Amino acid sequence: VIALVKSVAQEVGGAGVTLNVVSPGATNTELRQEREAGLRASMGEEKYARRVKSVLKMYPTGRIGEPNDIANAILFLSSASAGWVTGQVLSVNGGFTMT
Numbered sequence: 001v002i003a004l005v006k007s008v009a010q011e012v013g014g015a016g017v018t019l020n021v022v023s024p025g026a027t028n029t030e031l032r033q034e035r036e037a038g039l040r041a042s043m044g045e046e047k048y049a050r051r052v053k054s055v056l057k058m059y060p061t062g063r064i065g066e067p068n069d070i071a072n073a074i075l076f077l078s079s080a081s082a083g084w085v086t087g088q089v090l091s092v093n094g095g096f097t098m099t
Helices: 003-013 031-045 045-057 068-076
Strands: 021-024 091-092
Touching: 021 068, 031 045, 045 091
Parallel strands: 021 091
Antiparallel strands: none
16 A cells, blocks of 8 residues: 555655555554454453553553544645645554554
């Protein structure tokens, strides 16, 4: 997908069209909440709490993303403010890929 977006961005850039990729990290969606509830039930509260603490340590922001975090990135890339941004991958992941 990234290679395709970059290729098409090169082709259509002259027409004023921009294409970018948003690469989200773990996001607190309904699907994730259901999966986490299953893990909590199978692991038990104590072990699950240690797991959550371990996962959150991987995020410099100290939290899992919210849907609005991703939506705001998309809103920016869709706005005139991002008119000169094209062929890029925006990692919206609370710094996960830095660690």
